[in-house]
């Protein structure tokens with residue numbers, strides 16, 4: 001499909017401005033500088049507030065029209081964002097994450113232990129990121145899941161075309177009539193700050209906001225307080241007959257099923273990661289993360305395919 005033309009020009013202040021420190025840190029950074037007379041450059045409280053507000057709301061204003069929205073910044077959503085953002089610097093990619101801390105379940109391995117297991121051949125993504133691992137033959141182990149997630153997060157956020165809005169929940173999907181297919185097409189997301197989204201039962205009429213994009217990628221994980229969001233919404237909106245519901249743990253069946261099942265599940269909506277297990281009724285894999293990486297990467301290629309068609 002031909003993507004909707006994005007006519008808005010980016011707000012000039014969104015262009016990244018990286019200024020060198022007036023004095024190179026190396027030259028000045030000696031122990032004496034920290035000995036009782038440490039001095040900061042002056043600042044006013046108003047400057048701090050305006051520094052944040054201007055950038056946050058300029059970004060929000062700009063990203064109301066995005067090229068791709070990724071819902072969920074877990075291992076699948078972030079792998080997708082990195083691959084898509086680095087392959088296609090021309091696309092405006094907006095990640096919406098409900099939690100304050102992005103990363104989903106990828107800060108730990110299994111049972112709150114820190115090493116992260118990744119089955120081959122997904123280890124090639126670690127080399128692309130520059131994350132070290134121990135090679136165990138059929139699989140590799142990263143010493144701490146947080147090393148993987150923090151590296152992926154920092155490399156993704158460093159891409160100038162990628163924006164992350166965390167503490168922001170997708171509350172609904174924008175679903176338009178699609179004259180081309182005579183059916184319906186997902187064309188954006190409905191957002192609210194998560195603390196607002198969690199309080200609809202206690203306060204009245206806290207209406208949301210919207211972000212439109214020709215391609216939405218849902219990576220909200222398996223069912224939970226927020227998880228499987230789009231899969232569940234597709235059912236209630238009549239775009240999916242019923243949820244498949246995640247099946248029991250079987251690593252060898254689960255990982256290929258998630259990667260091979262990564263696809264455009266409804267017009268305009270690609271699904272990746274463990275959310276697919278709820279959509280399709282596939283097994284869970286427990287604490288092996290190769291499928292999350294490979295599914296995210298495949299979702300990026302799917303997005304490019306749709307965008308270019």
Ligand code: AHZ
Pocket residue numbers: 071072073074075076077096097098099102103104105106168169170171219220221222226227228229272273274275284285286287288289292
């Ligand atoms: O906060 C959620 C998490 O960070 C976010 N999210 C969910 N609903 C959202 C919404 N709006 C915005 N409505 C939302 N954000 O999505 C992220 C999902 O990350 P995850 O780590 O839960 O999912 P994943 O598919 O990236 O990784 C799954 C990892 C698992 S679970 C599992 C098992 O249970 O067997 N095995 C693996 C490897």
